[in-house]
Amino acid sequence: MASYFNEKIHEDWFLDGLAEWCAINISCDKKKLLDYMKKAIQDVISSPISEDARIKANSMLANLEENLREIKENEAIRLAQINSDETVQLAEIKANFHKDIANDLTTIGRKRKEVEDDELTPAEIVFINTFKRRSCGSENETEKVDDDSDGWGEIIHFKDFSFDEWIDTCNGKRWCLKNGEKIRDTLIKVTRQKIEEANQLAKVDGKLMSVIRLGLSSIIDLSSEFDGGMHTWFGDEWESLKAKVSKEISFEVKKFEGNILSDIIKIEELCASYRYLDARSYLLDKLKERPDDDKYRQVLKIYYYLKVKKKNLTEIEYIMKLSGPILDIIFSNDDDILYLKWGETIPPTMNRKIDLRVLSTDNKLDLSHSEFACKATPVKIIKDRSKCIRTNKCILDTYLTHNLPKEAIENSTFYGLQSAGLEGQIFGIDLLDDGLYFSIEGPAYRFPAQLNDISALRNSLEILYFFKENAIRKAKHLSHDNNNITKILHSGKTTTKPEHRKINFIKKTYFTPKKESTSNEIKTYLQT
Numbered sequence: 198m199a200s201y202f203n204e205k206i207h208e209d210w211f212l213d214g215l216a217e218w219c220a221i222n223i224s225c226d227k228k229k230l231l232d233y234m235k236k237a238i239q240d241v242i243s244s245p246i247s248e249d250a251r252i253k254a255n256s257m258l259a260n261l262e263e264n265l266r267e268i269k270e271n272e273a274i275r276l277a278q279i280n281s282d283e284t285v286q287l288a289e290i291k292a293n294f295h296k297d298i299a300n301d302l303t304t305i306g307r308k309r310k311e312v313e314d315d316e317l318t319p320a321e322i323v324f325i326n327t328f329k330r331r332s333c334g335s336e337n338e339t340e341k342v343d344d345d346s347d348g349w350g351e352i353i354h355f356k357d358f359s360f361d362e363w364i365d366t367c368n369g370k371r372w373c374l375k376n377g378e379k380i381r382d383t384l385i386k387v388t389r390q391k392i393e394e395a396n397q398l399a400k401v402d403g404k405l406m407s408v409i410r411l412g413l414s415s416i417i418d419l420s421s422e423f424d425g426g427m428h429t430w431f432g433d434e435w436e437s438l439k440a441k442v443s444k445e446i447s448f449e450v451k452k453f454e455g456n457i458l459s460d461i462i463k464i465e466e467l468c469a470s471y472r473y474l475d476a477r478s479y480l481l482d483k484l485k486e487r488p489d490d491d492k493y494r495q496v497l498k499i500y501y502y503l504k505v506k507k508k509n510l511t512e513i514e515y516i517m518k519l520s521g522p523i524l525d526i527i528f529s530n531d532d533d534i535l536y537l538k539w540g541e542t543i544p545p546t547m548n549r550k551i552d553l554r555v556l557s558t559d560n561k562l563d564l565s566h567s568e569f570a571c572k573a574t575p576v577k578i579i580k581d582r583s584k585c586i587r588t589n590k591c592i593l594d595t596y597l598t599h600n601l602p603k604e605a606i607e608n609s610t611f612y613g614l615q616s617a618g619l620e621g622q623i624f625g626i627d628l629l630d631d632g633l634y635f636s637i638e639g640p641a642y643r644f645p646a647q648l649n650d651i652s653a654l655r656n657s658l659e660i661l662y663f664f665k666e667n668a669i670r671k672a673k674h675l676s677h678d679n680n681n682i683t684k685i686l687h688s689g690k691t692t693t694k695p696e697h698r699k700i701n702f703i704k705k706t707y708f709t710p711k712k713e714s715t716s717n718e719i720k721t722y723l724q725t
Contacts, residue, residue: 207250388412407583413707420638448639491530557672567614605674
């Protein structure tokens with residue numbers, strides 16, 4: 198076990214890292230594993246190491262002993278006998294690794310006890326209840342507009358300006374309809390008509406408000422094909438518009454190949470024959486080989502993460518226990534470039550609650566926003582899509598204020614995810630003309646709940662790796678514009694405006710004014 202400490206510098210020694218190494222490389226019951234860990238740390242402390250390393254090892258030992266006492270108080274150590282059934286039992290030990298060992302050995306606040314009925318921890322219950330209230334709403338939500346996510350945040354005093362002042366003029370001529378009219382002019386004209394239409398209604402429909410908010414943000418959402426959606430604004434030219442935008446916003450998802458593909462096919466074949474234990478044994482053997490390729494290792498872990506036994510979990514619990522961990526694994530090896538932030542956090546630039554944010558490690562800038570719901574209902578899906586498109590537009594606008602190379606400007610699409618239960622879809626947004634943003638939907642994905650549904654996982658992972666790789670590219674471009682030495686040496690220089698063409702194309706993003714009713718919101722824009 199000392200090889201764990203030999204493989205890493207002491208700054209990278211962590212208790213959960215040691216637990217993971219042990220769970221993969223040592224075949225024994227849990228109690229003996231913990232005893233081995235304790236002895237290994239003690240051996241390192243007594244060996245000739247630097248003082249800093251000894252301090253780190255002593256800290257690990259203290260944390261281990263504290264958590265061992267906690268484990269003994271809350272959970273009886275269950276012995277897993279390694280006998281003729283060794284392969285199956287060992288697979289079960291490894292399957293429960295993240296909950297049964299690693300989480301027990303990290304901070305108390307992160308621990309999740311593994312009990313027979315797989316009950317949720319109090320922290321998970323609080324998160325789920327909060328998420329349900331916001332994500333699910335009432336059963337008759339189609340009868341009302343309740344855009345609380347758009348109903349608070351920055352305060353805008355509408356009395357100071359009119360509709361025409363909000364929608365400023367543009368010179369863009371690249372994107373026109375067949376009759377020669379600028380597409381942006383059509384967008385603004387119909388947006389004003391929809392505002393006038395809404396002002397005549399006693400009750401404003403949520404679908405109508407969603408497209409108005411997009412129009413006021415200079416966005417055409419090409420997935421808006423519901424009754425009353427934006428597809429009605431452009432008539433017969435809608436399909437040709439979608440085709441043109443599809444050439445600009447790419448969804449070229451790279452397919453798995455090589456060892457990754459061959460192992461996935463092997464697992465799918467085993468599961469199709471209901472040989473679930475053979476599939477898990479195969480994955481375990483591959484994991485024990487410790488492949489060097491990060492992506493290969495991550496894919497193996499994700500497939501191994503799925504359980505054979507069906508769980509009686511709600512959709513939102515699947516988000517907590519399946520789709521969330523899958524995304525965490527995918528992003529786990531690039532934390533020096535970017536990281537995930539879960540749980541309705543609020544970006545400082547837009548004051549809107551976001552379910553999942555991808556941020557750059559270097560300068561903490563947002564790279565993507567995604568929304569999750571426990572189930573797909575019309576109002577929830579349409580409202581979340583409108584909101585998520587607009588918050589990702591804000592990310593795009595911030596990105597374009599940096600001095601970026603030509604490659605970054607020509608490929609400036611930002612991507613987000615929208616999920617409901619185990620289903621989801623990726624979408625992209627880009628600024629393609631002066632004051633004209635387009636959003637278009639990409640491929641859909643679905644997470645399997647158990648091994649007999651595993652064939653859905655391959656396509657889903659390919660989409661999520663596409664999502665990650667695009668975020669990494671954006672983070673690297675931003676990092677090049679964030680050199681601390683350059684900033685210090687040129688700190689006295691007046692900041693200059695970026696020279697790329699899109700900097701002059703950026704337009705404002707509309708969010709519902711704080712404490713404004715929908716009725717007042719509409720009337721504000723009809724001031725003259």
